Amino acid sequence: xxxxxxxxxxxxxxxxMDEAIEGCVREGxxxxxIWREHVQAYGLSTTVRHLREARLRVSSLCRGGFFTxxxxxxxxxxxxxxxxxxxxxxxxxxxCLALVVxxxxxxxxxxxxxxxxxxxxxxxxxxxxxxxxIRLALEPLHPMYCAExxxxxxxxxxxxxxxxxxxxxxxxxxDTFHVWWDPDVFTQIARAGARIASFQVSDWLVPVPQxxxxxxxxxxxxxxxxxxxxxxxIAAGYDGDIEVEIFNADLWSRPGHEIATAVVQRYxxxxxxWFKVTMREAPxx
Amino acid sequence: xxxxxxxxxxxxxxxxMDEAIEGCVREGxxxxxIWREHVQAYGLSTTVRHLREARLRVSSLCRGGFFTxxxxxxxxxxxxxxxxxxxxxxxxxxxCLALVVxxxxxxxxxxxxxxxxxxxxxxxxxxxxxxxxIRLALEPLHPMYCAExxxxxxxxxxxxxxxxxxxxxxxxxxDTFHVWWDPDVFTQIARAGARIASFQVSDWLVPVPQxxxxxxxxxxxxxxxxxxxxxxxIAAGYDGDIEVEIFNADLWSRPGHEIATAVVQRYxxxxxxWFKVTMREAPxx
Numbered sequence: 001x002x003x004x005x006x007x008x009x010x011x012x013x014x015x016x017m018d019e020a021i022e023g024c025v026r027e028g029x030x031x032x033x034i035w036r037e038h039v040q041a042y043g044l045s046t047t048v049r050h051l052r053e054a055r056l057r058v059s060s061l062c063r064g065g066f067f068t069x070x071x072x073x074x075x076x077x078x079x080x081x082x083x084x085x086x087x088x089x090x091x092x093x094x095x096c097l098a099l100v101v102x103x104x105x106x107x108x109x110x111x112x113x114x115x116x117x118x119x120x121x122x123x124x125x126x127x128x129x130x131x132x133x134i135r136l137a138l139e140p141l142h143p144m145y146c147a148e149x150x151x152x153x154x155x156x157x158x159x160x161x162x163x164x165x166x167x168x169x170x171x172x173x174x175d176t177f178h179v180w181w182d183p184d185v186f187t188q189i190a191r192a193g194a195r196i197a198s199f200q201v202s203d204w205l206v207p208v209p210q211x212x213x214x215x216x217x218x219x220x221x222x223x224x225x226x227x228x229x230x231x232x233x234i235a236a237g238y239d240g241d242i243e244v245e246i247f248n249a250d251l252w253s254r255p256g257h258e259i260a261t262a263v264v265q266r267y268x269x270x271x272x273x274w275f276k277v278t279m280r281e282a283p284x285x
Numbered sequence: 286x287x288x289x290x291x292x293x294x295x296x297x298x299x300x301x302m303d304e305a306i307e308g309c310v311r312e313g314x315x316x317x318x319i320w321r322e323h324v325q326a327y328g329l330s331t332t333v334r335h336l337r338e339a340r341l342r343v344s345s346l347c348r349g350g351f352f353t354x355x356x357x358x359x360x361x362x363x364x365x366x367x368x369x370x371x372x373x374x375x376x377x378x379x380x381c382l383a384l385v386v387x388x389x390x391x392x393x394x395x396x397x398x399x400x401x402x403x404x405x406x407x408x409x410x411x412x413x414x415x416x417x418x419i420r421l422a423l424e425p426l427h428p429m430y431c432a433e434x435x436x437x438x439x440x441x442x443x444x445x446x447x448x449x450x451x452x453x454x455x456x457x458x459x460d461t462f463h464v465w466w467d468p469d470v471f472t473q474i475a476r477a478g479a480r481i482a483s484f485q486v487s488d489w490l491v492p493v494p495q496x497x498x499x500x501x502x503x504x505x506x507x508x509x510x511x512x513x514x515x516x517x518x519i520a521a522g523y524d525g526d527i528e529v530e531i532f533n534a535d536l537w538s539r540p541g542h543e544i545a546t547a548v549v550q551r552y553x554x555x556x557x558x559w560f561k562v563t564m565r566e567a568p569x570x
Contacts, residue, residue, distance in 0.1 A: 013535065104491075104508055108508075109508050109509065109510040110510065111466075111510065123370075139559075142428065142429065143427065143428045143429070143466040143467070144427065144428070144429040144493065146466035147466075147489055147491050147493075147507075147508050148491055148492065148493075153466055153467070153468065154468065156468075156469075157468040160468075180396075181396075181426070181428040181431035181432075182438070183400070183438065183439065183441075183442040183445075183536055204432055206389075206432050206433055208429065208432075208433075208497055210495040210496075211495075212493055213498075220433075223389055223393075223394050223432050224394065225394040225395065225396065256452070
């Protein structure tokens with residue numbers, strides 16, 4: 001039931017890398033979605049060693065992206081940072097690097113221009129990532145984040161970009177929080193097929209919490225109907241891990257082990273039963 | 286420059302109907318988008334008479350909709366209320382009734398079901414509206430309102446529904462705040478063509494204000510690039526009024542005449558120059 005569960009470590013944000021790894025082991029969670037901030041604090045080689053000792057699978061590294069700067073220096077630095085992220089992902093044994101593409105630069109209203117820069121950045125990075133064995137995973141974010149976080153807002157749009165690249169080099173992330181509202185979501189999940197690099201789950205709360213960046217809920221606390229989405233992922237052939245990724249200030253105020261326990265319970269209740277059968281063996285660090 | 290400007294009266298929410306009509310006259314605003322709440326407070330026949338005396342054009346009546354109740358009694362009442370709204374629109378000489386279709390009923394996760402009920406309600410109401418000479422104007426709302434306000438979230442989706450009905454009976458509303466982020470917006474505006482029943486403008490603020498229902502800004506205060514959207518509306522043949530509709534608590538705290546003056550200024554600065562040429566003569570009350 002938990003064979004494909006991954007704890008995205010931002011869900012237990014206040015846990016150090018050390019605590020998150022040990023927490024996964026204690027809860028029987030077989031995989032973890034890692035954040036660069038935590039890797040940096042714990043050290044890359046220490047993280048790699050600890051993951052190996054814990055026999056914990058890495059489902060993704062979060063996150064690269066932020067490709068939309070129009071200033072040339074800022075743009076170069078963003079690309080350089082993404083290359084470092086790709087290197088880290090390779091060392092960690094992550095199958096993919098999650099990309100949040102970036103919003104409009106401050107004072108800029110040129111949305112098509114920002115979107116072109118995303119495509120240009122991907123074209124620069126894809127060969128580098130491919131050489132490192134890392135798949136770039138383009139994440140459409142909910143349209144309410146378009147101005148500030150990600151000018152890629154729908155699965156259709158993400159696929160339109162990703163499909164210019166070989167399927168094994170550039171994929172997309174399906175995150176229930178970002179895509180549940182989309183009238184086209186089932187069509188696009190089917191279209192995505194082998195492009196799906198990661199499946200992330202959290203719930204949409206009603207009313208929407210005031211801080212939009214911390215508006216996600218545990219599965220079952222909101223209004224997302226998970227079974228049809230899970231069935232669509234299975235029908236599309238997705239056989240990877242399923243990351244529980246929840247940004248929520250109330251949740252974060254609880255002790256990490258309570259959060260992890262809740263993640264396991266809600267996963268078993270709402271998601272796990274749909275994904276009992278197959279499992280992709282991700283590389284281990 | 287102002288020939289097609291309409292003040293949506295929720296922009297000057299605290300003005301009574303009387304004050305709004307006089308305010309439009311004073312500012313030289315030739316049209317008004319009327320809200321049922323204000324009509325009710327002032328009286329329908331008094332409103333009709335005052336509008337006629339003021340020679341003010343009505344661009345729309347706001348709002349009908351809220352079609353998603355699954356409880357049969359609530360559903361019957363919603364349909365009855367929409368028929369009353371259609372009657373009011375006819376008496377007011379409004380060319381269309383704006384429809385906010387409704388979100389998920391409390392405790393309900395069946396989004397496709399809610400969407401089916403929208404289509405069913407339109408099928409029931411369209412003949413009634415047609416007989417009254419009122420066009421139903423389906424408004425896609427930003428996806429962040431999908432759960433609580435409108436399960437119709439994109440122009441493509443709204444058109445997919447509207448196109449089952451004669452173009453003169455069911456149209457769509459293009460509201461910059463709701464559609465600016467959509468990678469498909471220009472294609473869909475072109476597709477909409479004569480289906481466009483109303484064009485509404487306001488700006489997307491960064492950062493997004495905490496109250497999502499009051500998150501809109503005056504044109505120029507946010508990040509929406511208006512010229513391409515205006516050009517797309519013109520290319521689509523839209524020749525109706527342009528409503529400035531802004532829900533914003535800070536704006537509402539200012540005296541009504543200040544708001545109206547600001548609306549005129551910002552309209553002339555950002556919108557009016559694109560719409561100098563043609564104007565549809567809407568019926569006068």
